[in-house]
Each structure stands twice: as structure tokens, then as C-alpha cells.
Amino acid sequence: MRSSASQRLGRARWMGLGLAAVLGSGLAIWSGGGAPSESERAPVRTPVPSASSAQVETASASRPAQAPLRIVRITATPHDVPVGGRVVLGCEVEGGSGEASARRYTWVAARGRLEQENGPTVTWVAPKSPGLHQVGVLVQDGDSQVKQTLMLHVHVPTPEDLRALMKDSDWKQAGEQALAQQAAVEAKLAALREVVARRETREDRLRAYHALGDLAALQLGEGRYEEALQSYEELLGSHLETDPKRKPFLAGKASALFALGREDEALRVYAQAGDHNLPMSHYYAGLLLEARGQLPEAIEAYGKAAEANRWFADPLLRYAELLLRQGRPAREVIDLLVTASPRFGRELLLERLATDPQFASLNQALGASGRASELEERRPIETRLPEPPRPPEPGRTAVITRE
Structure with missing residues (x-):
């Protein structure tokens, strides 16, 4: 592969594609009629107590059937944005009770940031990772609910993108939020480094080992590939070559090597990591x-x-x-x-x-x-929440494992 391709790999951020843990898979294509007309929504008179059962049945039969709740479309303006760009999302709905005030909208995003999570229109701020990213919405109306997702493309900003972003009235606020997030990351990195450096007692060394694993993963996620590579090499040095616990650290090292464009080394370590990659x-x-x-x-x-x-x-x-x-x-x-x-x-x-x-x-x-x-x-997405952990059986102690 050409060196330019390697550089592109080095610049790419690791993507976590999908909302499977929250919303499941696919886009929803729903069938059903439109919203009920004004005449259909007119209330039906309730029979007086003295009415006969035949009159009651006639009145019930005259009630109009409620149209199924369905999402007509999800709109995104625009579909393709630079990292840090904004997308206005909208959800058009028909059917159900026909009352807009009765509908509840819940938006979720695999990556990036939603400036609000409720309402038929929201704004999504693209993440720092270029690539395809998924957003989804759940609409509830009484006992009815429908869901749908949309894929958005995020690209590396061009000079024109940067000039447009600088003119954005919200750019200052977005910049301040980005700086705050970066400060939080730096504080976490510093705290982990402090734990890693303290190795006076056996307990200190054990905490340092686990903290070094967290530090390496954070460095990799933040694009600090050289630092991540050093951390993973140190972790690998604490295990024998035959120790299966090396596999996840080999996977992290392979990822850092891919991002740095060190192709031959990356492939060699990738083969060693196997399915842990x-x-x-x-x-x-x-x-x-x-x-x-x-x-x-x-x-x-x-x-x-x-x-x-x-x-x-x-x-x-x-x-x-x-x-x-x-x-x-x-x-x-x-x-x-x-x-x-x-x-x-x-x-x-x-x-x-x-x-x-x-x-x-x-x-x-x-x-x-x-x-x-x-x-x-x-296909329609489904809400799939993880099952809660089962309590330990009587007489047994719960064991928490570190992944």
C-alpha cells in the first residue's frame, strides 16, 4: 500500500459504528394510513345509561379506527458534514392519536453529541472521528411506538469547512466545550500516569498494572498512537510469550501500529492477536x-x-x-x-x-x-437493553471480573 494510504490510516480515528446496544439494527419502513381527518377525530357521544345494548354496540361500531403510528421520514440537513459540524435532524410522524402533544421523541447517537434528546427536531454535533455514524429516534404515542435510524457521513474538514465553521455563531460555545472535554481527558491521563508511576508496594504495582491498561486504551482512543504503543509494549513486557493474557495487549499494539503506518509490524502483531483484534x-x-x-x-x-x-x-x-x-x-x-x-x-x-x-x-x-x-x-430497529445482572445464589459470594 502506498505511503499516502498509510498516512490516511494514521489520521483515521477508531470508529465504534452502530447503536446495537441501544436500538438494534436497520432502518424502519412502516406501512399504514395517514393521520385521521378532523371528522374522524370528532368525539363519539356516550349512550345514556338507559340506552339498549344494541344502541351501545351501534355507537361503538361507529367509532373510527385509529391510524397506525408511523414515521414518514427522518430528515438531516446536511447529510455530510466535517468533524465538529452540525446536522439538524427532523422526524415527521403520522397516525396514532393524531395529537402532536401526546407524542414523545427520544433521540440517540452512537457517537457525537445531541444538543437535546427530545422533540421532533434536534441538532447533532459530529464527533472527531471521520466515517459513517448512526443516529436514531424512538417515537411513542400512548401504547404505540416506532423507531428508525439514519446514517450520516463525517469527513475530514477542508479549508472551506474551517472557514465556514469559524463563521458559525455557535463556534465559540462549541470550542469552549471541546476545550473542556480535552481538559477532562488530560486530567484523566495525568491521574492514570500518577498511579502507573507509584510502584513501591505490591498493591501499588497491581494498581499500576491495571492503570497502565486503562492508560493505553485511552491514549489509543485519543489518537496518541506513539504513547499508546509505548504503553502496550510495557504491558506486553510483563507477560511471558505463552501467556494468553497478552492477546488483548497485542490487539491494542496492532491498532497503534496500523494508525502509525508501520504496515509490516502491524500485520505481524495482528496475526499474533488473532480474534482479539x-x-x-x-x-x-x-x-x-x-x-x-x-x-x-x-x-x-x-x-x-x-x-x-x-x-x-x-x-x-x-x-x-x-x-x-x-x-x-x-x-x-x-x-x-x-x-x-x-x-x-x-x-x-x-x-x-x-x-x-x-x-x-x-x-x-x-x-x-x-x-x-x-x-x-x-429493517425496523428494536430497543434492546442489556439484561440486569443476576444476584448471587444464597450462600455464594458475587465475583466481579475485570474485562
Whole structure:
């Protein structure tokens, strides 16, 4: 891979794509009628107590059926913003009780910051990480609820973006918030370094070991790759080569090496870390292996990346493209796209295939198969909260494990 590509990897922030822990998967395409008319919302007279049962049944039958609650669309202005940019999100809803005041809106975002979480219109501030990021909304009206998500693209700011951001009336406030967040990160880094440096007693050394792991992860997340690399190397030095506890630290080291553009070292450490690698490490390894002509190894890496990055389509598309080049039947490869389409959406997949020349063979195979219409839109999202921990059985002591 060219050095410029390595530099791009070095500048990329690690993405945590998806809202699976909060909202589940897919976009919602809901069916149902529109909002009830004024005549339909008119109250039905309640029969007087002396009315016959037939009159009561007639009055009940005359009540209009309530239209199903549905999200008509989620709007985003704009869809593509630089890091730190703002997106105005809107949710248009029909059906339900028909009373706007009865609807409750709850917005969530995998990354970035929502300036408010309630209401039909909110503002999302893009994170520092370029890439695809997901936002979602849950709308409740009485006992009815519907959910939908939207993918937004965040790019590295151009000089024009920076000039526009500087003119933003909220730029000063956003800058102050960014400085406050950075100050909090610096304070946490300093506190961890202080614990790591104190190693006088056995308890101090044990605390220092755990603090060094937290420090390395924070350094990696904040893009301090050289510092993270040093921390992971120190952690690895405290374990024997055969110790399985080394695997997560090898994964962190591989991530730092990928970001620094040290390709050969990164691939070597990536192989040692195995399945403990971070999701994006599998994708970057696939890119490097493909560039070196190691297609079977690249296919394996892309397959792991596609499974780990549930909201990132490129690993799956590269995986499918390489399978075609390796002679796998087109029918099997198209089956992969059709099966995965509810995660990404029909429009996104068709756009990526039609506009990226690297997927020309895959796009041609899809067109020749006549199965483009089988690609699905994103499926409705579901609220999936983690199960609460079970209390220990009588007579047993609860054990808290450190992950």
C-alpha cells in the first residue's frame, strides 16, 4: 500500500459504528394510513345509561379506527458534514392519536453529541472521528411506538469547512466545550500516569498494572498512537510469550501500529492477536493483505471485519469482490449481499457499487443476476437493553471480573 494510504490510516480515528446496544439494527419502513381527518377525530357521544345494548354496540361500531403510528421520514440537513459540524435532524410522524402533544421523541447517537434528546427536531454535533455514524429516534404515542435510524457521513474538514465553521455563531460555545472535554481527558491521563508511576508496594504495582491498561486504551482512543504503543509494549513486557493474557495487549499494539503506518509490524502483531483484534484492525489488515496480493488472507480479514463492523458496508463489499476474483459462484456472492442488505439498506449498497470502480466486478455480477430488486431497505430497529445482572445464589459470594 502506498505511503499516502498509510498516512490516511494514521489520521483515521477508531470508529465504534452502530447503536446495537441501544436500538438494534436497520432502518424502519412502516406501512399504514395517514393521520385521521378532523371528522374522524370528532368525539363519539356516550349512550345514556338507559340506552339498549344494541344502541351501545351501534355507537361503538361507529367509532373510527385509529391510524397506525408511523414515521414518514427522518430528515438531516446536511447529510455530510466535517468533524465538529452540525446536522439538524427532523422526524415527521403520522397516525396514532393524531395529537402532536401526546407524542414523545427520544433521540440517540452512537457517537457525537445531541444538543437535546427530545422533540421532533434536534441538532447533532459530529464527533472527531471521520466515517459513517448512526443516529436514531424512538417515537411513542400512548401504547404505540416506532423507531428508525439514519446514517450520516463525517469527513475530514477542508479549508472551506474551517472557514465556514469559524463563521458559525455557535463556534465559540462549541470550542469552549471541546476545550473542556480535552481538559477532562488530560486530567484523566495525568491521574492514570500518577498511579502507573507509584510502584513501591505490591498493591501499588497491581494498581499500576491495571492503570497502565486503562492508560493505553485511552491514549489509543485519543489518537496518541506513539504513547499508546509505548504503553502496550510495557504491558506486553510483563507477560511471558505463552501467556494468553497478552492477546488483548497485542490487539491494542496492532491498532497503534496500523494508525502509525508501520504496515509490516502491524500485520505481524495482528496475526499474533488473532480474534482479539479490534474491529477496524481486521479491515485495515485486509486492505494491506490485498495490496500485497495475499488474497486468501485478505478474504479472511474482511470476513472478520464484516462480522464485527455491523454498520460498515465496505468490509462486506470487499469480501464479496475478492470471492468473485477467487472464482466463487456469482450466485453465492449475490446471496451475501441480499442477506446483508437489511443492515445497510438497498440505496447505500447500490450507490457504493455503482460509484466505486473497485467494486466494478461485483456491480456487474449483481446487474447480470437480475436480483438488485431483492436488496432490502433497512429493517425496523428494536430497543434492546442489556439484561440486569443476576444476584448471587444464597450462600455464594458475587465475583466481579475485570474485562
